[in-house]
Amino acid sequence: MKEREDSVKEKGRDFNDVNMQNYKSYVFAVMPKSKHFKNIILAFVVGGLICVIGQLIIEFFVFLGVSRVDATGHASSCLIVIAAILTGLGVYDKIGRFAGAGSTIPITGFSNAVVAPAIEYRCEGLIYGVGTRMFFVAGPVIVNGVSIAIVVALVRWLFFLYC
Amino acid sequence: MKKAKNLNFEQSYIVEGFSIAGPKEDKGNLTGLFDEVLDDDKCNECTFEKAEVAMFKKALYGVTNKAKLNVDDVDVVIGGDLLNQIVSASFAVRNLSPSFIGIYNACATFAESLLLGASLVNSRCYEKVMCISGSHFSTAERQYRYPLELGVLRSPVSQWTATGVGSTLLSSQGTPFNSRVTGGRFGRVVDYGTYDVNNMGAAMAPSAVDTLLNFFEMNGKSPKDYDAIYTGDLGLLGSGIFVDMLLKKGIDMEETRYNDCGGMLFSQKQMTLQGGSGAACSALVFNSLILNELKGNYRKVLLLGTGALMSPVTGFQGESIPCITHCVELSAGEPL
Structure with missing residues (x-):
């Protein structure tokens, strides 16, 4: 004080x-x-660690004989499930409070952004609660992602039209 | 600018106060001072909103039991909370006999209810008035910010909404031994153009300065006339700004004991960054620490309830944060 x-x-x-x-x-x-330097380092370390875990999962599936293309899809699904379970157990928000962007940017952060409101709004029922609120954090990311993808695709199309 | 006069009360006695706090609040700097502490901040209810209503009910019955009265003896309950349509306070009194006045001034609600209650008993409109206010971390977080389990980095200027409810019973009948609400001042809405919804302390500090300066200008007093001055929930940064702004205007808070209810509620170890916020802060500290101090150590105390009057909608629409501060002057009764 x-x-x-x-x-x-x-x-x-x-x-x-x-x-x-x-x-x-x-x-x-x-x-x-904000301690930008500390936050950046922590985000790099934790984000990197999540990517390393993803890579290990890919190698595990490749080792089991799955093709490398399929293995990357399997790895993403595994990371999403792990993050969803950690969110449900109340662990992911603690990681996020510590790691910031390191745990928000990877696909695990997306999982957290969908599961957290789903848990929160469960009390209002499956339709008006979970159904309407589930994407209220992740929704803008999807909308902006799709919009930007369209813009980029247009630019690419124009580029190849004249070159 | 024409200024309203200060309020003065002759017979607004404080009968009793009751505080009920969440588990985290009890592990802070005020451990053991609360009348009741929840083991579980969900109160065995299925939702946090229901838990908040349950807390209000406990505080409502708690203060009347402590004063050896019945809820039926209370004429009117004045209260509010942070949720939309102030549901917690109004749901808690449903089907009870006292009349109900629902009020909202964000975190200044408790100070507002004390001033209104004191006015009502002083004018002899009612004999017994209960002032009640509180908040719950989990319900406020959902309404104003993000879902609880969302992993986001908290801003270094952010505060932690306190969980708890405080209730005070005022009466027009009292003995010289009772502490009294002797005066106060309703604040005006002040906006210095703070847009950061995380930085509540900085948004509210100018309004606290405004109310305190007007209060002192009208009654000709200064901080040294009071044993202690408490602000509601400016937090550590906000109270720093408050003290510095007052110093630049020629008022030195070093002349008295100054503390902030939000800033003192949590300990540094609890990672609440700038301390507590929410309607519960001033209600909890007033009904535990301040009332205790008035029974022995302090003769005259000021409580400045501070509130930020924004909503999530106005924030997204790019509005700045208007704030309000109500000042309550308290006097101790004769020593026993």
Whole structure:
């Protein structure tokens, strides 16, 4: 409590008066910042670890005699199931709080984004709860993903039309 | 700008206070001060919303039992919570005999209910008024942010919604030994243009400064006239900004004991970042720590309930966060 007050006083000493006009820059000066470097390193390590696990699963299926193309699909499914179970057990949110983008960006994060609201809205029933809310976090990702894919495909088509 | 005058109450006695806290809140800095602690924040109910209603009920009966009264003896219940349509408070009093006034000022709801309650008993409209307010981490999180199990990195300026309910029984009849609500001031809505919904402390600090400055301007007092001043849930960063802004306006909070209910509720180890927030913060701390201190250590105390009046919809529509602060002045009764 006391340390924070002193830290704010220290960082805000350049501001003689705080008013509506300079409040935004004042708050920016005194507030604690995200530790970007630490977050990036943690995201890299945890995200990388998830990819290594995925690769191990692929190699396992290849070892069992599955073709490499099919094995990648199997690996994605396995990761999705593992993440869904970890979400249900209440573990994945703790990983996410620690790893940030490292656990959000891989396919496991997508699984978490679908399962978490499904659990949360189960109380409102299967149709109005789970049915309507299941994709409210992941939905925008799908919409934007599809939209951007169309734009990229158009650009590619135009490129090959004239070259 | 014309300013409203401060409120003064002659006979708004505090009969009793009751606090019920979640398990995490009891493991913070105020361990053992709460009247009741939940083992399980779901209260054996199937949903967190039902658990919140159950908590409100426990607090409602808890305070009347503690005062050796019946719920039927209460004339009116004034209360609110953070959920849409303030369902927790109103569901908790359904089919009970007291009248009900449902109020909402986000986390300033408790201070608002104390001021309204004190006005009602002081004017002798009612004899016994119960002020009740609270919040639940899991219901608030779902309404304002993300599903509980979603793995996201929390912003370093974010706060943790406290789970708990506090209730206070006010009466127009009392003895000189009872603590009293002696005055206060309803705040105005202040918006300094903070857009970050994680940074509630920074959004609310200017409104707390505004109300406190107006309160002191109207009654001619300063922090040294009070034994302690508490803000509701500015959190560590918000209370830092609050103290610094006041200092720049010539008011030194070092002259008194200043603390923030949200900032003191959780310990640093609990990873709540800037501390607690939510309607429960001021309600819990007031009904445990502050009422205890008024029975012995402190003579005059100020409670500034701070609230951020945004909704998830306004946030997405690009609106900034308007905030409000209500100031409640409390006096201890004669020492026993």
